[in-house]
Amino acid sequence: MSDLSRTVFYDLHVELGARMVPFAGWEMPVQYAPGVMKEHLFTRESAGLFDVSHMGQVILRGPDVAEALERLVPVDIVGLAEGRQRYGFFTTDDGGIIDDLMITNRGDHLFLVVNAARKEADLEHLRLHLPEIEVEELTGRALIALQGPKAEDALAALNPAVREMRFMDVADVELAGASCWVSRSGYTGEDGFEISVPNTMGPRLMRALLESPAVQPIGLGARDSLRLEAGLCLYGSDIGETTSPVEAGLNWAIQTVRRKGGARAGGFPGADRILSELETGPARKRVGLLPEGRAPMRAHTALFAEAEGGAAIGEITSGAFGPSIERPMSMGYVPADHAMEGTTIFGEVRGKRLPATIAPLPFHKPSYKR
Amino acid sequence: MKYTEEHEWLDDQGGIVTVGITAHAAEQLGDIVFIELPEAGSEVSKDDEVVVIESVKAASDILAPIDGEIVEVNEAIVEDPGKVNEDPEGEAWFFRIRPADPDQMADYMDEAAYKAFIG
Numbered sequence: 001m002s003d004l005s006r007t008v009f010y011d012l013h014v015e016l017g018a019r020m021v022p023f024a025g026w027e028m029p030v031q032y033a034p035g036v037m038k039e040h041l042f043t044r045e046s047a048g049l050f051d052v053s054h055m056g057q058v059i060l061r062g063p064d065v066a067e068a069l070e071r072l073v074p075v076d077i078v079g080l081a082e083g084r085q086r087y088g089f090f091t092t093d094d095g096g097i098i099d100d101l102m103i104t105n106r107g108d109h110l111f112l113v114v115n116a117a118r119k120e121a122d123l124e125h126l127r128l129h130l131p132e133i134e135v136e137e138l139t140g141r142a143l144i145a146l147q148g149p150k151a152e153d154a155l156a157a158l159n160p161a162v163r164e165m166r167f168m169d170v171a172d173v174e175l176a177g178a179s180c181w182v183s184r185s186g187y188t189g190e191d192g193f194e195i196s197v198p199n200t201m202g203p204r205l206m207r208a209l210l211e212s213p214a215v216q217p218i219g220l221g222a223r224d225s226l227r228l229e230a231g232l233c234l235y236g237s238d239i240g241e242t243t244s245p246v247e248a249g250l251n252w253a254i255q256t257v258r259r260k261g262g263a264r265a266g267g268f269p270g271a272d273r274i275l276s277e278l279e280t281g282p283a284r285k286r287v288g289l290l291p292e293g294r295a296p297m298r299a300h301t302a303l304f305a306e307a308e309g310g311a312a313i314g315e316i317t318s319g320a321f322g323p324s325i326e327r328p329m330s331m332g333y334v335p336a337d338h339a340m341e342g343t344t345i346f347g348e349v350r351g352k353r354l355p356a357t358i359a360p361l362p363f364h365k366p367s368y369k370r
Numbered sequence: 371m372k373y374t375e376e377h378e379w380l381d382d383q384g385g386i387v388t389v390g391i392t393a394h395a396a397e398q399l400g401d402i403v404f405i406e407l408p409e410a411g412s413e414v415s416k417d418d419e420v421v422v423i424e425s426v427k428a429a430s431d432i433l434a435p436i437d438g439e440i441v442e443v444n445e446a447i448v449e450d451p452g453k454v455n456e457d458p459e460g461e462a463w464f465f466r467i468r469p470a471d472p473d474q475m476a477d478y479m480d481e482a483a484y485k486a487f488i489g
Contacts, residue, residue: 031400036400036426036427037452038401221400221426225426295404295406295422295424296403296404296429298429320426321401328404350422
């Protein structure tokens, strides 16, 4: 595993009993001693601490940087207030998704958090298409997430200023002596924070947070089941270069100012397809699926309209057992005319077609502090 | 008690062999969320896929360790698959089989050999 990168928390993970696995070029904790199920439930009832330092942190600086970034994302960046964060995605020329990311207005620059596996592609894309913009990859900062109903209390014990933050606010906050950039957001469907911390100060901050009995370290295994219960997409599984944001149901992330008739409509790669899909509806849609029984329907399970015969109509893109909803859950793509909630379709598991019902997303209602 | 390289344990009590998975296997699989067992009364051959286990991580098969007739299955673990993580070598057995050829068990490991096998 010598070619894998390690985050600044590697020694701490090992000390905490993590099982380390390769993930997107990094050695990351997939679980700690309690295991995925208990870690998931702990996060939903208390506060889970995640190392997500494998993700890319990027700063964009330059003249009219917000207008510039709008050339690559169908998102209202010009209207993003200082100290606020927004979800977005880089689109391909034919309306697919290069990566999804979080975009923050930090006053004189934009701060991006991108997926680990897409970081190099994103940097190349930014530098190629925004030549006037300075693109700086931050390698000197780690990233951790503190998620769950007790996250606010646990973080406020280090600095009460975080109590004032609302969902998608971003602020400079001193925590355990470190100058941190804190956002009130996450990837679990829980209230919580993501914290960018200088590498050198990271382990000290993580230890300070773990001093609270309300906080436990949580691995990537539970991170995946938490995000799936929350109906959130995983890049490379649920979205990618062959899925459009409208097929993926990410319409909410495309503000009206960038749609047809808006003041800054279009002007991003794939705008023709994406904007017309917004008006006429996509041919296929990402849906939630609740399999009957206890057998999980995992990614790449073929979906059929009928219990027997006929060709596959779609495929599952994420599937797992949901510890909080206590049943299996999946997401996948089906033709628009099979996407109505309550429709029964069939997933082929070990040669048998098992019924599953189209269900609303998220499976577990989020508790963001708006 | 005998052990297979597939991390099954076989407990022969008067000609009926109880089969389950070892604590090591349960630990490696992680939290188990789904189990499909064979039908009681079915005839199986060695290496047939007789049990499906899904953990939070992945699906895996359990192979029949010997030829024979499945005489009983443990429905309690179908109802509560988590029992396999709690007590894999006790309460959470999988099925009982009447061997067609008891000699097939002779090649399997004893406890010391299995412990050496898993290191």
